Amino acid sequence: MDWDKLRIFHAVADAGSLTHAGDTLHLSQSAVSRQIRALEESLNATLFHRHARGLILTEQGELLFDATRAMAKRLDTATARIKDSEEEVFGELRVTTTTGFGSLWLAPRLSKLYERYPDLKIDLMLEERVLDLPMREADVAIRMKEPSQADLIRKRLMSVRMRCYASPEYLREHGTPERIEDISSHRLICQNPNAPQVAAGAGLVARLLGNDVRSLLTVNNYFGVLQGVISNLGIGVLPDYLIEDFAQLERVLPDVESVEVPVFLAFPEELRHSKRITAFRDFVQEEVIAHRRRIRERGEQDPMGAT
Known part of the structure; x- marks a missing residue:
């Protein structure tokens, strides 16, 4: 199969337009159109549905686009490896x-x-x-x-646990809970139980909410939870890797924490x-x-x- 035609097909499928693909490839629209027509003839298949707003891949076109997309990613990997200097990182x-x-x-x-x-x-x-x-x-x-x-x-880089933290100002005004049941007298700040999060964090939140929490603030990420805690809004469920960078926070309910969460760094073998x-x-x-x-x-x- 002609690699140049595949390259042009991939650009057209990605752009959804002969004109935009031509701009990317520095080719005229007619030249791009000829290459696509020749590729369709060689495959005896229609790769695009043409309509006024642009091009839509046919089922056969989707199959070919999946293949060219995988090829492009592999080429990106090879290019990245070639560009890696033995002396420099850039x-x-x-x-x-x-x-x-x-x-x-x-x-x-x-x-x-x-x-x-x-x-x-x-x-x-x-x-x-x-x-x-x-x-x-x-x-x-x-x-x-x-x-x-x-x-x-x-x-494996490290382990993390979810724990309960509050600002000194909040604790001075509202007191420090001594038992998990005391959380019912405080505002709990945590990730929304329906938001994507590690199971350990969701488990700890469920345990805390089981204590008749009357005031609640939920956020869809830990950055928002942290901002609520720093702003003296309540007791927040946060990962313990914050202990150094936000030393002003005080841990509460020291016997209450999530199970251990392993943290991994990963990259493809080819890199x-x-x-x-x-x-x-x-x-x-x-x-x-x-x-x-x-x-x-x-x-x-x-x-x-x-x-």
């Missing part, structure tokens, strides 16, 4: 992690990585959906569970030799170790567990 690195961990722990530390590698371009994708690393939806992931996808290199991946992995591991050391020096219980 180029784009797509990192995916959860909204809470990414915004509250990872992002505030990235300045150190940029100081070390100023030519690195990081695309930080914060969402609860697990992106497909082998299909190159991202280059590296930090997740609150061990990845199940095949062909991934994975490293094993990527300098960007290696630089990011080493940076995150160094930050985890430094974080744990500072917690121990303060004489507090290490929330991150053994790596």
